[in-house]
Amino acid sequence: xxxxxxxxxxxxxxxxxxxxxxxxxxxxxxxxxxxxxxxxxxxxxxxxxxxxxxxxxxxxxxxxxxxxxxxxxxxxxxxxxxxxxxxxxxxxxxxxxxxxxxxxxxxxxxxxxxxxxxxxxxxxxxxxxxxxxxxxxxxxxxxxxxxxxxxxxxxxxxxxxxxxxxxxxxxxxxxxxxxxxxxxxxxxxxxxxxxxxxxxxxxxxxxxxxxxxxxxxxxxxxxxxxxxxxxxxxxxxxxxxxxxxxxxxxxxxxxxxxxxxxxxxxxxxxxxxxxxxxxxxxxxxxxxxxxxxxxxxxxxxxxxxxxxxxxxx
Amino acid sequence: xxxxxxxxxxxxxxxxxxxxxxxxxxxxxxxxxxxxxxxxxxxxxxxxxxxxxxxxxxxxxxxxxxxxxxxxxxxxxxxxxxxxxxxxxxxxxxxxxxxxxxxxxxxxxxxxxxxxxxxxxxxxxxxxxxxxxxxxxxxxxxxxxxxxxxxxxxxxxxxxxxxxxxxxxxxxxxxxxxxxxxxxxxxxxxxxxxxxxxxxxxxxxxxxxxxxxxxxxxxxxxxxxxxxxxxxxxxxxxxxxxxxxxxxxxxxxxxxxxxxxxxxxxxxxxxxxxxxxxxxxxxxxxxxxxxxxxxxxxxxxxxxxxxxxxxxxxxxxxxxxxxxxxxxxxxxxxxxxxxxxxxxxxxxxxxxxxxxxxxxxxxxxxxxxxxxxxxxxxxxxxxxxxxxxxxxxxxxxxxxxxxxxxxxxxxxxxxxxxxxxxxxxxxxxxxxxxxxxxxxxxxxxxxxxxxxxxxxxxxxxxxxxxxxxxxxxxxxxxxxxxxxxxxxxxxxxxxxxxxx
Numbered sequence: 001x002x003x004x005x006x007x008x009x010x011x012x013x014x015x016x017x018x019x020x021x022x023x024x025x026x027x028x029x030x031x032x033x034x035x036x037x038x039x040x041x042x043x044x045x046x047x048x049x050x051x052x053x054x055x056x057x058x059x060x061x062x063x064x065x066x067x068x069x070x071x072x073x074x075x076x077x078x079x080x081x082x083x084x085x086x087x088x089x090x091x092x093x094x095x096x097x098x099x100x101x102x103x104x105x106x107x108x109x110x111x112x113x114x115x116x117x118x119x120x121x122x123x124x125x126x127x128x129x130x131x132x133x134x135x136x137x138x139x140x141x142x143x144x145x146x147x148x149x150x151x152x153x154x155x156x157x158x159x160x161x162x163x164x165x166x167x168x169x170x171x172x173x174x175x176x177x178x179x180x181x182x183x184x185x186x187x188x189x190x191x192x193x194x195x196x197x198x199x200x201x202x203x204x205x206x207x208x209x210x211x212x213x214x215x216x217x218x219x220x221x222x223x224x225x226x227x228x229x230x231x232x233x234x235x236x237x238x239x240x241x242x243x244x245x246x247x248x249x250x251x252x253x254x255x256x257x258x259x260x261x262x263x264x265x266x267x268x269x270x271x272x273x274x275x276x277x278x279x280x281x282x283x284x285x286x287x288x289x290x291x292x293x294x295x296x297x298x299x300x301x302x303x304x305x306x307x308x309x310x311x312x313x
Numbered sequence: 314x315x316x317x318x319x320x321x322x323x324x325x326x327x328x329x330x331x332x333x334x335x336x337x338x339x340x341x342x343x344x345x346x347x348x349x350x351x352x353x354x355x356x357x358x359x360x361x362x363x364x365x366x367x368x369x370x371x372x373x374x375x376x377x378x379x380x381x382x383x384x385x386x387x388x389x390x391x392x393x394x395x396x397x398x399x400x401x402x403x404x405x406x407x408x409x410x411x412x413x414x415x416x417x418x419x420x421x422x423x424x425x426x427x428x429x430x431x432x433x434x435x436x437x438x439x440x441x442x443x444x445x446x447x448x449x450x451x452x453x454x455x456x457x458x459x460x461x462x463x464x465x466x467x468x469x470x471x472x473x474x475x476x477x478x479x480x481x482x483x484x485x486x487x488x489x490x491x492x493x494x495x496x497x498x499x500x501x502x503x504x505x506x507x508x509x510x511x512x513x514x515x516x517x518x519x520x521x522x523x524x525x526x527x528x529x530x531x532x533x534x535x536x537x538x539x540x541x542x543x544x545x546x547x548x549x550x551x552x553x554x555x556x557x558x559x560x561x562x563x564x565x566x567x568x569x570x571x572x573x574x575x576x577x578x579x580x581x582x583x584x585x586x587x588x589x590x591x592x593x594x595x596x597x598x599x600x601x602x603x604x605x606x607x608x609x610x611x612x613x614x615x616x617x618x619x620x621x622x623x624x625x626x627x628x629x630x631x632x633x634x635x636x637x638x639x640x641x642x643x644x645x646x647x648x649x650x651x652x653x654x655x656x657x658x659x660x661x662x663x664x665x666x667x668x669x670x671x672x673x674x675x676x677x678x679x680x681x682x683x684x685x686x687x688x689x690x691x692x693x694x695x696x697x698x699x700x701x702x703x704x705x706x707x708x709x710x711x712x713x714x715x716x717x718x719x720x721x722x723x724x725x726x727x728x729x730x731x732x733x734x735x736x737x738x739x740x741x742x743x744x745x746x747x748x749x750x751x752x753x754x755x756x757x758x759x760x761x762x763x764x765x766x767x768x769x770x771x772x773x774x775x776x777x778x779x780x781x782x783x784x785x786x787x788x789x790x791x792x793x794x795x796x797x798x799x800x801x802x803x804x805x806x807x808x809x810x811x812x813x
Contacts (some may be wrong), residue, residue, distance in 0.1 A: 040646015041360035072515040152503035174769050184637045188454035190374040203658020
């Protein structure tokens with residue numbers, strides 16, 4: 001009897017001990033993870049969230065449930081993650097626009113996923129072939145050229161504002177609801193210029209309706225090496241979008257690190273890489289600290305530009 | 314012509330493979346089901362199913378998703394006819410005469426004609442896509458902001474025609490709809506309007522939520538008041554198939570509705586919803602006895618049902634030929650393609666002919682399945698009317714709540730649903746019809762958007778609207794229509810005044 005009791009106690013002790021070990025290493029994740037996409041399904045952030053989510057699931061055996069919480073350019077979904085429990089079980093697949101000065105302190109950067117460039121596209125009838133010729137054309141015809149954007153304050157709008165500011169040119173802003181509508185009017189020559197994502201613009205180039213003058217990254221983008229950067233003719237011009245994963249501020253560092261490592265591995269997986277290329281993007285692995293620095297710089301840059309635009313109005 | 318046959322053969326090879334047929338059937342069945350359930354629409358369903366399509370071949374994925382979309386157009390009419398609740402936003406107008414028919418014991422003929430009209434329109438629209446897709450896409454490209462503005466204006470004037478009661482009430486409801494449409498962020502300046510600092514209102518009021526509240530919730534409340542009236546309906550179910558007379562009345566509305574739907578479907582923004590409203594307005598305008606509309610005219614079911622199905626299908630044209638989505642469902646389809654690593658664009662037709670033609674042929678197969686699925690089911694749906702209301706209404710209420718919540722995963726939408734429920738109840742009590750309000754709500758923001766965009770592009774020159782031949786003609790039509798509508802009622806009022 002005594003012997004048996006001792007065995008049971010021994011077993012119990014061992015159990016607690018192994019539990020304690022697990023505790024100290026923070027066994028994460030032990031239940032499904034929710035990844036909030038603050039945009040409607042089907043967009044770039046949604047596709048990336050599902051691809052990365054699937055890889056995290058394969059790695060940890062815990063499902064990653066993607067939930068779309070669209071609204072207010074992504075801010076509604078981002079704020080929700082900001083209000084969640086800081087335990088690493090509620091993540092945000094953010095994109096440029098969702099993280100703003102108001103909510104950045106409530107979020108913990110985990111990993112940057114990719115920073116795809118935009119492209120400067122013009123209707124094929126516009127008599128220019130290079131960015132330099134385009135700037136010259138705009139100077140000769142101030143305010144006569146219309147550019148499309150996917151809304152006031154959107155990346156496509158800000159890129160154009162930055163371009164006009166640096167090249168000292170003026171165009172008329174025509175805002176649309178979404179990229180698709182803008183592209184529609186660009187290919188039918190209702191507007192002549194647009195800064196837009198490659199996957200929306202490149203198919204129309206193949207159809208001979210528009211021309212691409214440059215990419216918005218600082219240097220040539222590996223995926224589109226034949227296209228020169230706008231910065232070659234307009235020094236200092238850089239306007240890339242970004243996608244990245246964030247958690248709630250206060251999430252333990254070791255969980256953030258695990259998430260970051262897993263995300264970095266996921267985005268460098270060949271199948272994920274290939275699909276990302278189809279979206280016009282290449283993976284950009286890095287540490288949470290890299291992402292934090294990137295965000296800080298990015299938000300500051302656009303906030304400054306926006307206040308300048310406001311001031312001229 | 315033989316090129317077309319070759320292409321269709323390519324498509325048939327893809328669409329009629331056993332796997333794709335099964336998925337197509339699954340899609341249209343699911344579509345019918347969510348069409349019947351109020352609140353749960355194709356947008357919510359397709360976004361929930363999007364991750365699943367990750368694991369399917371691209372053709373199969375698109376065939377399934379497309380099936381859900383046009384299947385929902387079939388199913389939406391069932392709830393509209395039986396319980397006066399639009400299962401889909403595009404079946405709002407079907408409520409007007411479909412429900413009136415059901416009250417007269419003619420639910421069977423109403424449902425049959427809806428299915429037959431949808432089938433006819435579906436087949437014709439498929440042919441239209443197959444033969445004219447590239448031409449029609451270029452036609453849609455010709456439409457600039459001035460033309461869209463004119464079209465929306467015409468739609469708004471036509472909204473007055475929708476109302477069967479007082480003209481003043483109709484105008485009041487349209488303006489109320491326009492007002493609700495202004496809630497949200499102004500597109501041109503980014504300034505928030507009527508949001509009262511509530512972040513959830515920044516994107517405006519959701520159409521599904523609004524129409525569910527005004528139609529479904531208020532209908533339940535009104536019926537709770539008058540239990541006796543509903544028992545009459547229970548006994549009079551009547552026959553299932555339309556009479557020869559019904560067919561005779563419906564043929565031309567179906568043909569006209571199909572034509573209207575095929576044209577409007579390719580234009581961004583409106584699509585299926587706009588075309589059903591437009592078809593109803595046309596039928597009522599050219600009818601010999603417009604007084605029958607709103608009181609159970611079968612033309613008022615046949616035309617709009619044909620139009621919404623044709624519109625739903627032709628809205629694939631801009632997607633498949635230009636890679637540009639014309640409505641939120643098509644934007645989801647783009648997402649489905651991108652998940653598969655296919656970049657939507659003008660190259661799809663030549664680079665992926667089996668995908669392009671496979672989806673088109675599957676639409677025809679799907680429509681056939683739908684009519685086979687729906688016609689024998691009508692007898693069963695009608696039995697729904699026999700379900701006691703103490704069971705039916707809580708079920709419908711629950712489904713509405715789930716449906717509305719699933720659109721944005723937001724509880725705030727339920728608050729909005731309740732607010733519009735109360736509002737809809739008040740409208741019934743004071744004798745105002747909600748349909749013009751919904752049309753004002755849909756068209757108002759588009760009207761403003763295109764008006765301001767046209768002016769930005771013309772640098773403030775107002776003459777752009779009349780100088781342009783297409784928009785000039787449409788605006789003239791709107792003016793004439795307005796005169797026709799307003800003049801007789803002014804005359805009538807004067808006659809009444811003289812009699813006194």
